[in-house]
Structures are given as C-alpha cells and as structure tokens.
Amino acid sequence: MKIGFDNEKYLQMQSSHIRERINQFDNKLYLEFGGKLFDDYHASRVLPGFQPDSKLHLLKELSDTAEIVIVISAADIEANKIRGDLGITYDTDVLRLKDEFEANGLFVGSVVITQYSGQNSADLFKGRLEKLGIKVYIHYVIEGYPSNIPLIVSDEGYGRNEYIETSRPLVVITAPGPGSGKMATCLSQLYHEHKRGVRAGYAKFETFPIWNIPLKHPVNLAYEAATADLNDVNMIDPFHLEAYGVTTVNYNRDVEIFPVLSAIFERIYGENPYKSPTDMGVNMAGNCICDDEVCKEASRQEIIRRYYRTMDRFLSGECPKEETYKVELLMNQAGVTVHDRKVVDAALARAEETGAPAAALELPDGRIVTGKTSDLLGASAALILNALKELAGIDHDMHLISPTALEPIQKVKTEFLGSKNPRLHIDEALIALSISASSNPVAEQALRQVPNLKGCQAHVSVMLANVDIRLFQKLSIQVTSEPRYEKKPIYQ
Template sequence: MLNSTDVISYKKKGYDGAKYIKLQQEKILERIGKFSNGRLYLEIGGKFMYDQHAARVLPGFDPETKKQIFMSLKNQAEVLFCVNADDIIENRQLSNENIPYKDYVNKMIRGIEAALGLRPHIVINKIDTTSMYDMILDFEKEFQRKNYRVWERYKIMGYPHNLKSVLSEDGYGNDDHIPLTKNLILVTGAASSSGKMSTCLGQIYNDHEIGIESGYAKYETFPIRNIPLEHPINLAYEAATADIGDYNMLDPYYKKATGKDSVNYNRDVEAFEIVMDIAKQTVKPDNFMNNYKSPTDMGISTAGFAITDDEVCCVASLQEIRRRKGRYQQQIDRKEGEQSRISRCDELEKKCLEYIKEKKYNENLKID
C-alpha cells in the first residue's frame, strides 16, 4: 500500500506540467501587480512545496512543481511560517514519525530554507498570555537561538465575527507587525488551523495603518475549479481530505456574480465573507481586494487548464480513491481511524465509476 508521500511513475501522461507552471507563474505575477502600493500575502493551500497527491492524480505533474514556481519568484519573496500556540502546548503529532511538534516544525522550516534559500519568519498564532505562556516562550527561544525571527499574534475576543474587536488596537493592532521588504509574501504553516489566513489579514490591517495598501490571495491546486464538481480528480481530492471532513461545492458567490459554475471547497467558501468584511473595513476603496466577488476570484488556480488526457487523469484519480480507502482501512485495523472515512470513499468511488462510464472511458486502462 502506497503512503501519502509516495509518487507513481506513470507511462501514460495526462497532464502538461510545464504549461501549468507557466500559467501559474503568470497569474501570481499579475496578482502581485494589482497591489503595487503594497504586498501580496499569498496563502498557500495544501503542501507548501511537494505535492505528491497532485502527481498521483495528474500524471505528468511534477511533485516539485510548487518549489519550481516559488524558486522563480524567490528574489521578490519572503516566507511566513505559521504555527498554532495550542499545537505547541499540546505537542500535536503531525507525522507518522512520532516526533515532537517543535521538531516537526524545525524539519519543515529547514526544508523550506534548503529548497528556496529563504529563511522563514515564524509566526505563532492564537497566543493566550494567561495560559501556559512559558511553553510558548520556550518554543520561541529555541528557534531564536537558531537565528530565526519569531513573531507573536494573540487570541482575539469574538474572532472572526466581532469586527469591532478584531479591527482594533486590542485585536490585530495588538499583534506583532512583521517588518517585511518584499512584495510577495508566501504564507504557509505546519498544518491545518495554523492561522495562515488570519496572519495575512492581520498584516494587511497593520500595513494599512502605516500607509501600505497590501492584499490577499489564495494559492490552490484542488479542487480544480473549471471541471465538473463530481469529476474524478475532484472526487479524489475529497477522498484525500475525508479525515478532516472537507468537501467540494459549487461557489455560490461566483454563480451569483457571473451565472457560471466554479468548483471550490467548503472552508474557502465559508471564509470568503469574513475576508471581505474585514477588507471593506480595512483597506482603501481602490484596493484590488474590493474587486473580489467570490472565493474563485480570490484564488489563483490554473490547474484545470493543463489537462491533456482526461481519461488518463480519471483512471489515476479512481486508483487514488481506492488507495485512500486502503489507507483508511489500515488506520482502522490499527484502531486509529473511523469507518465513516471508508464509507465516504465508497461513495466517491461509485461516483467516479459513474463518470468514467458516462464518458465511455476504460476504467482498467493501463497507465503505469
């Protein structure tokens, strides 16, 4: 059984990786240009540099694609690496290696530095100075001894809906304002709930307070927006996130604005209104963020424009759903997983087979 970090060597290709890199680079540069009086805070969805899932469902996609894109932009970029204070305190386990949270963070940061030659800033989110703050300080000191710059951001009463509290000296105004000099800020994190979006919005608020008009965008690979909601590639993404309960959906804001369909996923749709409410009360009216009418507009995602053989990608995605189901079964066998994940993969596999049958594709096509 393959691990989530494994890559398959496909003989048949269904994806033009070079075209995707070119398209994504162009769109990022275009978006940077929209914030010429400030910075673009680009939240990186999914893995920061190595995307093995994409390589498995899009035969022809290089798992180091993001690394290549970021390398081409490194001269105008800085990196913010977000961690959650609660994860520090709870020593959250983020890998099968059973290593302490701080060691996992150190490993990830070292990897970014080695790959890109950029030394990340470390941003600690959701700090409560009244509860186990000494553990946070110990974490900070450990990384400061390694010459990393560490910044603090604090829990905000009523976040994110109490905007009066959020957009005040006791809210974002109380956080460290990270001094940055480049116009592209790549914002990543140790895991889910690391506070990436909040870090971006807090920086935009504090930039605005000193006359810098920055903006936010989201780099996403999946779900792919310009293919059907129940396309096997998008179904495989749902299988990959069955353990955290994410699901794909049509972007209702995009539909309202354009009359067209665009696929997004639940967390970005849920976050969109929060982002725009904060933006409207923070940035100037001519800030490009005010042009966003939907999560689709907010995103930078060109993955769907480089598919060259839909059948190959569909078969690869079907195989990935089955692999995910196998891994979830292994977790159950170890008494670590939940049966609901298997059931979800069964549903996704059924939909995938229906799509393949409708398209008259060969589900047994030999691609590896």
C-alpha cells in the same frame, strides 16, 4: 506511467498569473500557498505528470522579491500532528522546510504560531526556534471566528496578533499542512498593514479543489478524501455564481471566510477587489490537464488508498468513526470499491492460500508479484525481493540471499537487540541483499532494479509495522494495508 498533466504548460501559465496578481498591488502582496510548496506528492499522484517541486520552481523565479513565512498551529504542535507522507511531526517539518527553502536560495523571514491559547508545547517550540535564531510571532485564538466580524476586524481580534515584520514585496505564507491558519495570518497582516498606512494585497495559490473542473470530478473528490480529518467539503462557490453566473468549485473554509475578507478589504480600500473566493485564486492547474481519463483513474486509486489509510487510523484509535464514513461516501461518489485496486485481491488471495500475512505488488507493466510470510522473511520483505527478481528476470526458485547469511541477522535481532520478531523487515533484507551482491552477480543484478520500484502499487493483508511503512515510503511505493492486526495487540 501514463501522463495526464502538462507540467511545462503549468509552469508557464502559473508564473504568468502570479506576476499579474503581484502587479495589482504596488507595495505588498501576501500570497497564501495552500497544499505543499514542494514534496506535493498528492498532486503528483492525482495529476500524473505534475512534478512534486513545481511550486518551488515558480518561487525560485521570484526569489529576489519573495520572502517566506512558515505558519504552524499551536493545536497541531500540541497534538503532535504528523505529515502522513513523510512520517514526521509538523513542528519538525517546520525546521525541514526552512532548511529546504534556504538550500534553494529562498529567504525565510520568520515562523508564526497560530491558534495560540497558552499551549505549553507551543511555548517550548517557540523557545527552541528562538535559540536557533529564528524570529517567531504569536497569533491568538479569536472567539467566534470566523463569523464574529466586528470582533475579528478590531484591535481585540486581528489587532491582538503580533505584527510580522517583513522586508520584501511578495510574502509567501506556507505551512506543513492544511488547517494551519495561513489565510488568517494573511488577513491579520492586511489589518496591521492598513493601520501602518500600507496598501497591501492578498492572493491565494491553492491547487485543490480545482475550480474549473466539475464538483464531483474524481480529482476534487480525492482532495476531499485527503482532507477528511479536517472535514473539508467541496462546494459550488455561491459568490462567484451570483457575480458572474458561472459555476466554479471552492471549499467550505474559503467560502465561510469570504465575508471576513470582504469586510477587511472594504475597510482598507472602501471596496472589495474580489467578488468571490474563486477570484482570489491564481491556480491554473485545471487548464493543464491534457488527459482527463488518466487523471480520473489516478484519482480513483488515490481515493481507495485514502480509504485504507483512514481505516488503519481508525483501528489504531487515531480518528473517529465519522471520518471513515466520509471516505466511504466519497468512494461511492467516485464509483469505486477496494476491488478496483488490483493488488488488494491478489494479496488477500495469497494470504488465504498460505494461512499467513501476504503482500502483492503491481509492477510498471501491470504484472502482479506476491510475497508470503516465512520463517526468515516478513511478507513485505519477501515481496520486495520477489519483485526485484521479476524485474531482473531471475528465476523465483533461486535464492538471492543464502539462508545461512540471514540466520546471523536473526540472531542479532532476537538475542542481542531484544526483538520478538525474528523475521527480516524490508531494510534488513535489502542490506543482506547488498552484502550478497558484493560476491553474487545475480544478487547484484537484482539490487540494480530497486529504482524501478518507484511508483509501484502494493497491498498487505495485515497492518504494517512502522519500519515497513517508512521503507515503502523511501522506495516510493504506494502501499495500502488491510485494517487488521496480525495478532491482537495490547501494546502496539
């Protein structure tokens, strides 16, 4: 993989700027962490060289003074919103995040359920957390938010929210995903701290959009594509332009909320220490891009992947048509089409040749491998086995797994487990390969190549079964699929 981002430089610059911001406030700093605190795979895809756990390393250096508060929206709980990269719901991810933080020596003080308006599912989740001994606080929907400033900055607005009890100087506010209410939680706490006579501060750590690269830079366009479901829009920060005459990039939600933040700070300090949303941030990612062309191309590919993901979601009834229009527009702005993703044409050509679903994968050295549907294997499973053969230098005519070994697995699937599809999925094919490897040196040679699939690109000519989506994710293969069912389903 070509490197376009200097991760070591980033860690040094970022930790320094966070410490500087902490020193500006002498009692309490609420630090909003945007994006993923760890497992930030989007950042690692569009900024090749960025490590998914970079932010976690930053926090571990501050573990003695830092406390984490995890925020989740009641609306997301009600909608069973899913993290696309992990395939788990946001409420499940809250528990995963807590375990991961604590395993890394970080203190998780509480969970906040935001945007609450009586959702039963949120009540059930609150009860579940409390049974586990986790402190839970409720923050409510505020009518007219964010424009009704007199109501918001009052006892009937932020004042109605439950005050979060914290014990450390640095309070990190994070969440399973965007739109959870992290900033509102910080501002609510500033209001409550002020009423208690505490001079608290606020800062924002948001990786995207990157404020000091162009508005239409592919990295920033990829962020818009990633948040198309939130209808986020990157924009020039008008407050920063007016204050300094310098053009910087922010996004609409931060710009819209800035007058609220200004009003809160003015009530606390008599003036707002920040002149713009950009001033609030501490993000140094833009200063650590070491190869702009590499990052641009990686981001263009990410936009194409987001396009396919959105089209699949639309076909499944998971998003409105307007969301697909937005991603299509972003593709146009980035100057790309689906044909700029090499595995797309390869998979479609193989499908047309065989008259059945097919798949293609690009190996790290640029070679393209394909897989077709057969009586024994689905296209995805065939693709993985063919890729392992290619990586191991094994002749493609050689069977890694004997057909006689596959037939009993098919029998169990169809006769005993009730599956209508006798073909093996990726996990079943890999299990069969591992069994063969115990007695077949060639199969063992192929099996050793599995780690080398990490980061490869793949495309399938039909929508994937959930089991294969999960397996591609576990193998760290970045897969897309055509928004087309193999067979038109009534129940999928």
